[in-house]
Amino acid sequence: MTIASGAAVIIPTFNEAAHIGGLLEQLLRQKRDVVGQILVADGRSQDATRAIVAQIAAANDRVHLIDNPDRLQSAGINRAAAAADPAHGILVRMDAHSGYADDYVARLIRTLQERDTESVVVRLRTVGRTCMEKAIAAVSNSIFGTGGAAHRIGGQSRLIDHGHHAAFRRDAFQSSGGYDVHFIANEDAEFDYRLRRAGGRIWLAADIEVDYFPRSTLGALARQYWRYGRGRAQNFLKHREKLRARQLVAPLLVVMLAASTAVSLVQPYALALPLLYAAGCCAAALWLALRARSICVMLAAPALWAMHLCWGAGFITTMVMKK
Template sequence: MQTEKPSSSLIVIPCLNEAAHIGALLDQLRPAAARLGARIIVADGGSTDGTLSIVDDVIARDPRVILLHNKRRIQSAAINLAVGTFGDGADYLIRIDAHGGYPDDYCDRLVEEALATSADSVVVSMLTSGSGAVQKAAAAAQNSKLGTGGSKHRHLSQGQWIDHGHHALMRISAFGAVGGYDETFSHNEDAELDYRLRKAGYKIWMSGKTQMVYYPRASLSGLYFQYLGYGRGRAKNVLKHRVIPKVRQMVPLLVFPVVLLAAFSFVHWLAAMPLLLWASVCLGYGLVAAIRQRKADVALAGVSAMVMHLGWSVGFWLQLLGLGSRRGVA
């Protein structure tokens, strides 16, 4: 087991139009980079909102921060490019989402757990939080079993070995050994990589010492297209590796067929019953959650869950059947 702090880490932030967040995030990460002997790579996919000038201002003050232009725009390509360009000599890759919230000691805790467990990858719980009515409802849905099917990385962990979680830290040697992220994936690239890591015998540890906060889409249309992409990504994973979806993924698969079936309710009213049952469960969950938490905004969690289910189901079936094209990556 390793007992010494690694000589270097590489902190990578895939980024696109994050002017509202990137400056504060870099200021938060810079002390950790100094402690860990790390460089911070902002892999930008073509921002047009002032992100680049903010990053340039930080670079002028701190040479540890580096701007890398990611012509392919998607996150999988951004991280592969950063590791391929700057990964030599670094022990660990630390992946940061530009639109997330992190404790100040996030990177330190990740490295500590990697050393303590000898894990090849350390993943974290991803808790969701929002500010507006739609965002709060989406957060409530994403933090619930109704919205995410009980995914382990959507809830706090005490620390455990796991098959998949939200990517946080990875041993660069393991990342390179399996070929990095598959750049044909714009969504679900993390789960696809975790499958190859496990198949190659590498170990994934879910942190019990730190976590991140994710801020969901602030509109129902944005939420729908996000989950449309997730559904497509999951279907690509299933097709690539010939794996059977888990039970919690099989249930939302039924949503799109149920919606299509309801279109035939003019033939017989029973065709609408599955849709009505699904809607009743989701909307009822939102109302019960709002009453229990005494938060009116949470009542919309059921609507958010329905949007998530439908988007994921439509995306999965379209990808499975080879129909449609991917929406531009956000």
């Protein structure tokens, strides 16, 4: 099935003054039959993001600033999708705080046409710049941090249940109801569930990659994975879809570590489990550091603790609260 008139590119933003100008300039270099429209859904940024977008929009009719008072990516993308010109049959989701090849949108359009699927997802390759970011990137790109998620690890292109959102057929996105704005995270996986239930197919284009720049501190990483865990629990509570084994590991780990620590107050030998877990994370960090040939990657050990324990704690908290 051929889709004409290019794509409507949607970019959710909040305080992205350092990145949005460069991304818009990159997209505007593409022909109109590739990038037909660019909609920046801004969550009322407190920096110069809106001013930068408004200035570029004043000089180019392809760029539009969409107000997103909810300050949620899901709500912003839904608003932009509704405001997009109906002539554009493809919606492409991009993030300002990421890196893209110049032919990124063109390849997504071509893949949607060739595979005739409702959605194309891509590999999210985490790229670090600072020492801490390099450690987080090493973990995020490995099985230790993601449990082997295909859109994180890579591999062969194929039909898949869920991946990093890149492009949709507009009619499929709208008929599936767009994103659920009640989700604090994991709204992409929740959408993919509804899309698949409606008969939609999701193609992982493993050869198309996005460079993702991670959180730069352990505190920010911990808060991010707390939200991820809560979002996954929200998804389970809404649809009762069977959880994968890798999604159960972190909550079980949190329970076992908490129980072992409590028991250790009367039986010191119970500390063996927390110590074994800590040693395992250190061993994984050493292996990743040797593979990357970077001493910075030894910080992968605390990054693993933050990712595993905060994801698991967020999941358990939401399951207990049931909201």
